[in-house]
Amino acid sequence: MTAPARRVLRIFAKGNVDVRDSLLWSRVGDRIEWNGINEVLRVRHPGSIAKVRHETCSRLDLIPLPGETLPAPPVELARKLPCHAYPADMQHRTALFDAPADAVVFSLQADLLNMTMVRHRREGWLLLAPDTASWDAPSKDWLRRECESVGPTPLETTLGSLQRLVPAVQERLGAHVLVYNLSPVIPGERIHCWLGADDSLGLRVRRFNLALAELSAQLGFSVVDVERIAACAGADRIKVDLPHLTPEGWKLVAEEVVRILEERGCFDPPEGPR
Amino acid sequence: MLRSAGGASVSTLRLPMLHASPFALLRSGLRWLRREGDVVSAREPVAYVSVALSPPKAHTGPMPFAEDMSDLQVALAPSVGGVLRPQADLSRGGFQDVVSSFHWDEGLALGTLESAEETELFPVMLAGRRGFDAGEGRGELLSGWHDRTRAFWEGGREGPVGTVLSLGTCEQTGVFRGEDFAFLEWFARAPGPAQMISIPDERTVHSSAVLLQHLRRTPEEARGIAEAVHAWIGERIHDSAGYPAFLAEARKGIRRGRWPDGQSLLFALHLLAEVVGASPLLEQTELLTRRGVVDQGPPDVVVLSLGSEFSPHFRHRATGWLIAIHDFRLRTFIGPALRAWLKRDFEPVRRTVADVERDLGALSEELTARTGGLLLVQNLITTSPGDQVPNYSWLGDGFAECPPVTHGAANVMLSGLTRRRNLSMIDNDALAAELGVRLCPDRNHAARPLIEAQRGEIHHILRQSGVPGF
Numbered sequence: 169m170t171a172p173a174r175r176v177l178r179i180f181a182k183g184n185v186d187v188r189d190s191l192l193w194s195r196v197g198d199r200i201e202w203n204g205i206n207e208v209l210r211v212r213h214p215g216s217i218a219k220v221r222h223e224t225c226s227r228l229d230l231i232p233l234p235g236e237t238l239p240a241p242p243v244e245l246a247r248k249l250p251c252h253a254y255p256a257d258m259q260h261r262t263a264l265f266d267a268p269a270d271a272v273v274f275s276l277q278a279d280l281l282n283m284t285m286v287r288h289r290r291e292g293w294l295l296l297a298p299d300t301a302s303w304d305a306p307s308k309d310w311l312r313r314e315c316e317s318v319g320p321t322p323l324e325t326t327l328g329s330l331q332r333l334v335p336a337v338q339e340r341l342g343a344h345v346l347v348y349n350l351s352p353v354i355p356g357e358r359i360h361c362w363l364g365a366d367d368s369l370g371l372r373v374r375r376f377n378l379a380l381a382e383l384s385a386q387l388g389f390s391v392v393d394v395e396r397i398a399a400c401a402g403a404d405r406i407k408v409d410l411p412h413l414t415p416e417g418w419k420l421v422a423e424e425v426v427r428i429l430e431e432r433g434c435f436d437p438p439e440g441p442r
Numbered sequence: 443m444l445r446s447a448g449g450a451s452v453s454t455l456r457l458p459m460l461h462a463s464p465f466a467l468l469r470s471g472l473r474w475l476r477r478e479g480d481v482v483s484a485r486e487p488v489a490y491v492s493v494a495l496s497p498p499k500a501h502t503g504p505m506p507f508a509e510d511m512s513d514l515q516v517a518l519a520p521s522v523g524g525v526l527r528p529q530a531d532l533s534r535g536g537f538q539d540v541v542s543s544f545h546w547d548e549g550l551a552l553g554t555l556e557s558a559e560e561t562e563l564f565p566v567m568l569a570g571r572r573g574f575d576a577g578e579g580r581g582e583l584l585s586g587w588h589d590r591t592r593a594f595w596e597g598g599r600e601g602p603v604g605t606v607l608s609l610g611t612c613e614q615t616g617v618f619r620g621e622d623f624a625f626l627e628w629f630a631r632a633p634g635p636a637q638m639i640s641i642p643d644e645r646t647v648h649s650s651a652v653l654l655q656h657l658r659r660t661p662e663e664a665r666g667i668a669e670a671v672h673a674w675i676g677e678r679i680h681d682s683a684g685y686p687a688f689l690a691e692a693r694k695g696i697r698r699g700r701w702p703d704g705q706s707l708l709f710a711l712h713l714l715a716e717v718v719g720a721s722p723l724l725e726q727t728e729l730l731t732r733r734g735v736v737d738q739g740p741p742d743v744v745v746l747s748l749g750s751e752f753s754p755h756f757r758h759r760a761t762g763w764l765i766a767i768h769d770f771r772l773r774t775f776i777g778p779a780l781r782a783w784l785k786r787d788f789e790p791v792r793r794t795v796a797d798v799e800r801d802l803g804a805l806s807e808e809l810t811a812r813t814g815g816l817l818l819v820q821n822l823i824t825t826s827p828g829d830q831v832p833n834y835s836w837l838g839d840g841f842a843e844c845p846p847v848t849h850g851a852a853n854v855m856l857s858g859l860t861r862r863r864n865l866s867m868i869d870n871d872a873l874a875a876e877l878g879v880r881l882c883p884d885r886n887h888a889a890r891p892l893i894e895a896q897r898g899e900i901h902h903i904l905r906q907s908g909v910p911g912f
Contacts, residue, residue: 385834385841399825402878
């Protein structure tokens with residue numbers, strides 16, 4: 169007797185802490201506190217597993233389409249720069265279109281929170297330079313001399329990136345597209361008047377979330393509504409800070425991803441021979 | 443006066459000083475809110491009385507509190523916590539505890555409080571202006587149908603009085619009037635002297651457009667509106683189509699005396715009452731104090747709901763008169779005749795987020811110029827546990843009406859407006875998200891923890907803004 173074939177769902181997750189901690193694992197110290205989407209599938213769809221391939225994302229407009237080459241730092245330079253989780257020689261490349269996928273997951277998080285994007289003054293390429301305080305002195309000097317900060321990603325840039333990426337994924341891979349939004353609640357922050365102040369991060373997140381909903385109406389991708397999930401469960405309970413949720417929070421997000429994939433028919437029984 | 447009783451200190455609770463000279467201040471018998479032996483907190487009312495003013499002989503002029511006299515009360519709260527020992531014979535029961543037939547005998551001993559420190563009783567003035575003078579309901583604190591309720595306390599302090607006016611929708615009732623509907627949660631937290639006023643949205647919803655038009659209305663415009671309302675009422679009075687049938691049914695003892703057209707006529711008259719009356723933003727009030735009756739200027743702070751802006755608005759075709767009525771009231775709370783009038787003589791006004799931004803900005807400017815008052819607006823809760831729309835393209839044309847989107851866009855607009863105008867925002871959306879929107883499943887009617895958080899946030903803003911008494 170042969171065991172029934174397992175259904176394997178191929179998910180390509182292009183994003184940072186939100187997609188990794190909800191879909192793959194969430195680690196606190198040495199301890200795995202949440203073991204990803206397969207924990208949900210084990211209960212809800214025992215015959216299915218998800219194979220999640222994860223890539224970090226420095227910014228959505230730095231994901232090239234097939235055949236496209238984005239302006240990037242020279243390889244020798246890129247290999248030397250201590251960009252930690254965002255290797256400089258990988259920031260302008262992706263394996264997204266290299267293999268088939270059933271679902272592709274993006275997130276607004278990189279565009280909302282990666283505030284240390286710089287532009288090379290002469291050559292114009294972009295580079296995410298995270299945690300520069302820990303960089304060695306020559307790298308810091310080079311950064312100061314050669315690059316300038318580009319500030320937060322404009323909303324229009326993010327929308328333009330998704331308008332480019334979503335149809336490409338749908339056409340090239342035939343995959344479902346899911347995009348995470350972000351909960352704007354920063355535990356403890358309560359601004360009632362912005363007179364003379366810059367946008368708070370929470371307000372910026374609200375603007376991006378709204379625009380994402382509008383884009384979803386146009387392009388038909390699914391929004392993983394982290395804002396709603398946090399609000400329903402209580403952000404005080406499941407949020408640690410702006411991007412980080414508790415293990416319970418990541419579980420709720422993973423459950424929402426599975427619910428969306430269910431609605432999109434990813435777990436429907438295969439059609440038999442007629 | 444403190445005396446020691448077996449290690450505990452005992453203060454006598456005395457009727458505090460209040461004056462209304464040259465008018466005599468009368469009170470009813472005491473209605474106790476707490477019982478013998480109860481442990482009460484500081485500033486927790488333990489009893490209340492109805493009060494009234496009696497004119498001196500030969501007085502012919504206007505009386506203070508003319509609009510509030512039917513429902514004027516004073517609640518009494520100790521300044522410190524302790525164990526209550528009420529004096530039994532001060533409550534007469536029945537109507538003796540409702541009508542004001544005793545003199546306000548300042549210093550009268552009402553009972554004692556076993557407490558750590560000496561205490562005094564703080565009076566809290568409660569005043570309800572009835573929507574309909576014959577509509578009596580004097581069961582509890584500020585009970586009955588009122589088109590304006592207010593509370594004022596000095597809290598044993600002297601100085602300028604801060605006045606806050608709540609003009610929002612039902613989400614503000616819990617925040618301002620509180621669970622006792624008598625503003626006592628505010629008395630407990632704001633030292634005073636302070637006044638809270640609440641004007642409900644039963645007649646017209648107080649959107650910025652409605653308020654702005656009221657502020658700017660000329661006597662000629664008000665007369666034109668009054669004539670239009672009178673003309674329609676005249677039509678209804680002369681149209682007796684339903685009347686004989688009603689009489690026939692009434693003779694059989696059914697319908698219990700309810701005249702459907704009467705609901706519509708009363709509603710129209712009450713809409714008119716707002717038009718010909720003072721704008722709530724300018725309205726002055728009278729306060730009962732230790733020094734006598736004091737006139738108080740217009741509110742220092744006006745609190746609105748962003749939700750009011752999106753309730754159905756109607757513009758009278760001939761006069762331009764703008765009203766806003768909640769959709770649930772249109773369905774069940776007004777008569778068919780009024781609905782027909784709205785359809786015939788009014789046009790619906792659809793307001794966009796940009797319209798609301800313009801009107802809120804203009805209202806804030808006008809308020810600053812006229813009274814120097816601050817506008818405080820509660821934003822909208824965007825999320826509901828029932829929302830599960832991962833793919834907005836499935837909504838089709840419904841996308842534009844989807845609350846997470848419409849509320850979210852309005853909130854972002856309001857945040858931007860606070861940068862440019864004399865206007866502050868209460869971030870209800872963030873508060874609900876922090877505590878969990880299950881505390882407010884329909885986005886409007888919240889449970890206690892969220893209401894307390896909203897109240898705390900408003901109090902924080904009042905203090906930061908330097909409003910006296912808070």
